[in-house]
Amino acid sequence: MRITAARVVVTSPGRNFVTLKIETDEGVHGIGDGTLNGRELAVASYLNDHVIPLLIGRDPARIEDTWQYLYQGAYWRRGPVTMSAIAAVDTALWDIKGKVAGLPVHQLLGGRSRDGVTVYGHAGADTTEQLLTEVEHYVGLGYKAVRIQTGIPGLASTYGVGHVGTTYEPANAELDLPAESVWSTEKYLAQVPSVFKAVRDEFGPTLRLLHDVHHRLTPIEAARLGKSLEPYSPFWIEDPVRAELQEGFRLIRQHTTTPIAVGEVFNSIWDCQQLISEQLIDFIRTTVVHAGGITHLRRIFDLAALYHVRSGSHGATDLSPVCLAAALQLDISIPNFGLQEYMPHSPETDAVFPHGYSFADGYLQPGEQPGLGVDLDEEAAAAYPYRPAYLPVNRLEDGTVHSW
Numbered sequence: 001m002r003i004t005a006a007r008v009v010v011t012s013p014g015r016n017f018v019t020l021k022i023e024t025d026e027g028v029h030g031i032g033d034g035t036l037n038g039r040e041l042a043v044a045s046y047l048n049d050h051v052i053p054l055l056i057g058r059d060p061a062r063i064e065d066t067w068q069y070l071y072q073g074a075y076w077r078r079g080p081v082t083m084s085a086i087a088a089v090d091t092a093l094w095d096i097k098g099k100v101a102g103l104p105v106h107q108l109l110g111g112r113s114r115d116g117v118t119v120y121g122h123a124g125a126d127t128t129e130q131l132l133t134e135v136e137h138y139v140g141l142g143y144k145a146v147r148i149q150t151g152i153p154g155l156a157s158t159y160g161v162g163h164v165g166t167t168y169e170p171a172n173a174e175l176d177l178p179a180e181s182v183w184s185t186e187k188y189l190a191q192v193p194s195v196f197k198a199v200r201d202e203f204g205p206t207l208r209l210l211h212d213v214h215h216r217l218t219p220i221e222a223a224r225l226g227k228s229l230e231p232y233s234p235f236w237i238e239d240p241v242r243a244e245l246q247e248g249f250r251l252i253r254q255h256t257t258t259p260i261a262v263g264e265v266f267n268s269i270w271d272c273q274q275l276i277s278e279q280l281i282d283f284i285r286t287t288v289v290h291a292g293g294i295t296h297l298r299r300i301f302d303l304a305a306l307y308h309v310r311s312g313s314h315g316a317t318d319l320s321p322v323c324l325a326a327a328l329q330l331d332i333s334i335p336n337f338g339l340q341e342y343m344p345h346s347p348e349t350d351a352v353f354p355h356g357y358s359f360a361d362g363y364l365q366p367g368e369q370p371g372l373g374v375d376l377d378e379e380a381a382a383a384y385p386y387r388p389a390y391l392p393v394n395r396l397e398d399g400t401v402h403s404w
């Protein structure tokens with residue numbers, strides 16, 4: 001079997017997605033997600049100009065060899081653009097392998113380790129009172145885990161809070177330049193414990209509650225946040241600080257037992273190595289598209305298993321249904337699964353990417369279709385041309401640029 005063609009499809013059914021489709025001489029095709037929010041065309045160019053010419057004529061069954069060829073063979077390593085491009089190829093090759101075998105990919109990864117993939121939903125609202133209604137909505141749908149985010153008094157807008165009833169989408173295609181938001185750590189730290197208290201008081205001790213700090217604190221501030229939330233037993237706080245300086249997490253660990261989840265902007269096992277091997281985190285949140293595909297993410301999860309670290313894969317709507325389908329194949333099969341983020345895609349996106357996965361009672365099921373269980377409807381995709389859209393830029397109240 002040989003790869004005969006590959007092409008990149010950039011489509012924007014409400015938001016941009018980059019998809020690689022690989023075709024073979026036996027008529028079987030595979031797809032992979034290469035979406036990098038706000039920098040989509042860089043991955044498309046990396047694939048079109050530098051990767052696709054290398055794929056033609058290769059044996060699609062040689063997934064590991066192709067991964068090493070694209071990774072080591074490029075000499076220049078790691079980084080979100082490179083690793084998303086490699087991920088798109090890797091994911092498409094697993095899709096092909098599953099279809100050839102007539103098996104869903106999780107069967108090739110060792111089969112099911114659990115009956116369903118527990119997911120968390122996003123409750124976000126301007127006020128704590130509105131948030132309680134949002135949480136109620138998720139509990140009513142059967143969710144066992146809910147991420148809670150609210151507006152901060154005194155700040156015009158806050159990460160994680162959309163307009164109630166609409167899909168949260170931080171990248172803005174209406175503006176020529178990135179939107180700008182304003183941040184105050186003092187106002188934030190003064191607000192969050194009361195939000196957790198209100199939700200715990202209303203929903204009791206066993207609902208898993210999560211919160212995303214989105215890289216905004218210093219280690220000592222994060223330690224204070226973790227300590228202040230301990231009475232409300234968060235399931236995790238996510239990205240409490242930027243993770244470039246990983247020894248900073250030792251400081252957080254010295255002060256709090258609140259579990260920590262990190263990794264949505266990581267691209268390789270080397271980005272995770274210190275946090276995992278020093279047991280500085282509890283959940284690793286890397287995902288298929290930004291961390292080199294199924295092949296590499298499984299390696300990260302295997303490393304994590306040695307150190308009591310569980311998976312918590314990123315699953316925002318800027319990762320396409322192809323990425324979600326691939327993540328579910330891993331989630332259902334690995335021994336150290338923790339939790340999967342789930343934000344349902346828009347109906348337009350679901351129509352462009354018909355898929356077999358389904359949600360019921362707080363769990364996602366990957367389905368039993370051969371391969372990943374997701375496809376790309378190219379005709380539907382063609383109706384939604386690419387629209388440039390940037391993620392926001394964040395500033396402190398005095399105008400200093402701060403991590404968004």
Ligand code: CS2
Nearest residue numbers: 037170212264315316318341
């Ligand atoms: C977020 C993401 O889902 C999450 O945890 O941190 O929504 C993140 O902001 C986006 O993926 C950025 O593209």
Ligand code: MG
Nearest residue numbers: 212238239264
């Ligand atoms: Mg996050």
